[in-house]
Amino acid sequence: RKEVEQDPGPFNVPEGATVAFNCTYSNSASQSFFWYRQDCRKEPKLLMSVYSSGNEDGRFTAQLNRASQYISLLIRDSKLSDSATYLCVVKGGSYIPTFGRGTSLIVHP
Amino acid sequence: EPEVTQTPSHQVTQMGQEVILRCVPISNHLYFYWYRQILGQKVEFLVSFYNNEISEKSEIFDDQFSVERPDGSNFTLKIRSTKLEDSAMYFCASSEAGAYTEAFFGQGTRLTVV
Numbered sequence: 001r002k003e004v005e006q007d008p009g010p011f012n013v014p015e016g017a018t019v020a021f022n023c024t025y026s027n028s029a030s031q032s033f034f035w036y037r038q039d040c041r042k043e044p045k046l047l048m049s050v051y052s053s054g055n056e057d058g059r060f061t062a063q064l065n066r067a068s069q070y071i072s073l074l075i076r077d078s079k080l081s082d083s084a085t086y087l088c089v090v091k092g093g094s095y096i097p098t099f100g101r102g103t104s105l106i107v108h109p
Numbered sequence: 110e111p112e113v114t115q116t117p118s119h120q121v122t123q124m125g126q127e128v129i130l131r132c133v134p135i136s137n138h139l140y141f142y143w144y145r146q147i148l149g150q151k152v153e154f155l156v157s158f159y160n161n162e163i164s165e166k167s168e169i170f171d172d173q174f175s176v177e178r179p180d181g182s183n184f185t186l187k188i189r190s191t192k193l194e195d196s197a198m199y200f201c202a203s204s205e206a207g208a209y210t211e212a213f214f215g216q217g218t219r220l221t222v223v
Contacts, residue, residue: 031208043200043214044152087152089212094157094165095140097202097212101151 003027004090006100013107017078021103023088024070033064035073036087038102044087047073078107111135115201115215122191122222130186130218132201141184142202142212143176145169152200158184191222 006023013019025033033050048055050062050071061074071088088100114133122128134141143155156166156176163176175187184203188195198219202212 032210034211038152041198041219043216045214046211049209049211091208093208095204095208096154096157096165097142097204098154099144099152 003098004088004100006086006088006103008101008103010104010106013078013105015078015080015107015109017107018074018076019078019105020072020074021086021088021105022070022072023100023103024068025088025090026069027090027092028069030069030090030092032091033062033071034089034091034097035060035062035071036089036099038085038087040085044089044099047086075105078105080107080109083107111213113201113203113213113215115199115218117218118216119219120221122220124193124222125190128188128191128220130188130199130201130220132184132186132215133182134184134201134203135213136182137205138203138213139206140164140204140212141178142204143186144200144202144214145197146200146217147197155186188220191220193222196220196222 035047036044037047038044050064054063059076063072085102087102116131141158146152156170157164198217200217201215204210204212
């Protein structure tokens with residue numbers, strides 16, 4: 001079983017749409033969770049950390065469900081500039097950030 | 110804003126040659142990582158480095174690979190005898206200590222083995 005699983009997509013949505021991505025992780029001892037954004041041929045950049053209570057940053061909302069071992073990212077009012085690959089990252093006891101394969105988002109006019 | 114820097118941005122090398130990829134992590138960070146990403150594939154962990162030694166390594170990080178922190182600022186990845194399948198983007202990252210700290214990534218070195 002893969003450690004961190006994501007639907008690769010692509011998710012193709014119009015501007016202004018709301019889109020949600022999920023990510024599941026296999027290690028129940030995982031301690032911290034993040035969403036990164038990666039543009040084509042660029043480095044991953046932190047979008048937001050994911051806290052147990054859930055957190056929001058503008059149009060982005062992240063949720064964590066430890067019981068079901070999944071993390072979600074909700075993007076409201078999608079912009080063209082949101083087009084990218086969204087990477088789910090999980091850190092376990094060894095402090096190694098482990099990446100999912102990413103979910104591709106394409107926002108069209 | 111502090112950032113991780115990597116050099117070179119692109120390196121082309123012949124199969125069998127040795128390459129050294131260089132990274133300058135963020136200065137107060139204690140954990141350093143190398144990852145690779147083959148075109149179109151996921152970001153894969155290679156090795157982590159803490160307290161001047163390797164703390165974890167993946168199956169990919171075989172005897173062909175080595176890491177070094179030659180001075181107080183640089184962190185290098187050496188590939189001894191490159192293969193065609195080593196062609197990938199190599200990312201260096203660093204983080205503060207602790208389970209809840211995020212990793213910051215350099216802009217990557219694109220390695221092309223011909």
